[in-house]
Amino acid sequence: MPAGRLRRTSDGSRTRSRSCCRTRSRKPAENFDDLVERFHLDGTGRLLDLGCGTGQLAIPLAAHVAEAVGMDPETETLVEAARCARAAGVTNVIWEQGGSSQ
Template identity: 65%
Template sequence: MTNGGLFAGTGAFYARFRPGYPKVFFDDVIRRFGLDGSGRLLDLGCGTGQLTIPLAGHGTEAVGMDPEPDMLTEAAQHAAAGKVGNVTWVRGGSADLSRQPGRFRLVTMGRSFHWMDREQVLRTLADTVEDRGGLVIADDGCLARSTTPWQHIIEGCSTSS
């Protein structure tokens, strides 16, 4: 059992039923951010590793961070099964972001940003992401028809490469 958080005990279900991301998405991220096998990657709110594992081979190190131990256990099992060995799994939430030493070429958040203190996270990431790096917020919602304040802010950001 876990710490009794909202997602306690759901790791196996996430790993089995949570939709992944299409290859074209990963190809675009790799191209846009020049992921050439160098640089560090951080997946904040990584869940069972749907972003972490496919991107890990495009950096020297990937860090998957999630507050739910059950999610990290599933993620580590899937990484091992796929022979992905350059991932460090870290228990923590967005409030623990400042504990991650160093800088990252790319930070990803898949279906997790809405759970975070968004202003605090973006402030912290401003000092964490390399100058030529970036942030990817992947979600199922349509940002073109944003409805929440944080979506309006993202909508105002440039998406050009």
């Protein structure tokens, strides 16, 4: 089974989601354009994505900041996020294991 985010099934067991690169929903560009405008992302700032999962926000927004940090408690999810970033040619995201208390 490919790497991906672990999730609970209805019977309580854990299963791995399919790869984000294959199943990532196509978020409309205007949603990201709105975030870029609203938060004045001009390519010089830093972005912190807590609970980043497989990078659905950090990867597309990385083009609008100097550096992004994606943080998630799940190691497997971060491995998948890094793989998806490489596949997208994104090199300015640091992936860290942890949560909001760190």
